[in-house]
Amino acid sequence: MTLTMPVPPQIKQWTGALFLWRHDRYSGNRPSRSRCAYGFAARMKFSTDRPYSDPEKAARKLLEIANTIEAIQEDGRIHIEKINAPMLYKEGASPAEYGAGLRFAIDKGWLLLHESGTYVKFTPAGAGLFA
Numbered sequence: 001m002t003l004t005m006p007v008p009p010q011i012k013q014w015t016g017a018l019f020l021w022r023h024d025r026y027s028g029n030r031p032s033r034s035r036c037a038y039g040f041a042a043r044m045k046f047s048t049d050r051p052y053s054d055p056e057k058a059a060r061k062l063l064e065i066a067n068t069i070e071a072i073q074e075d076g077r078i079h080i081e082k083i084n085a086p087m088l089y090k091e092g093a094s095p096a097e098y099g100a101g102l103r104f105a106i107d108k109g110w111l112l113l114h115e116s117g118t119y120v121k122f123t124p125a126g127a128g129l130f131a
Contacts (some may be wrong), residue, residue, distance in 0.1 A: 052093040057100025063110060066120065071126060077119040102109050 040075030052058040062083060069082050087093050093101070105111045113119075 050094070050097065052091070052097040052101060055097075055100040055104040058087075058093060058097050059105040059108065059110065061091060061093075062098075062101050062105055062127060063126060065091075066122070067112070071121075076121050077114075078121065079119050080113075080117065083120065 025050065049102050052061065063088050066078050067069045069078050071078050084098060085100075087098050102111070102113070106113050106124070108125075109123050110129065112123055114121075
């Protein structure tokens, strides 16, 4: 159980004035940070196009990477982390570009993605691209 004592009205008035003074002091005539950041981001443009912004280019690069990896002997599986790490970190693709490229390769029938998402396999059409 806590005991609360009534606060005299003079102190309530003083703390409200102090709060307003600090708010005025720190806000000043400067624009807030959010307006500056969003204004700058709206004006920012990339100087060149990203190399894998086209999903077909990203898919073809994914296939090149997957072709260099040795598949598991019994059924031709290629673990997905052996593809995504080189694509994201070595090639410099963004996660969105990587995902778009993987979806494009699956939609074209070049790769089969297991339902768990842990590995991919080449289809005959995908293997035919490198024959």
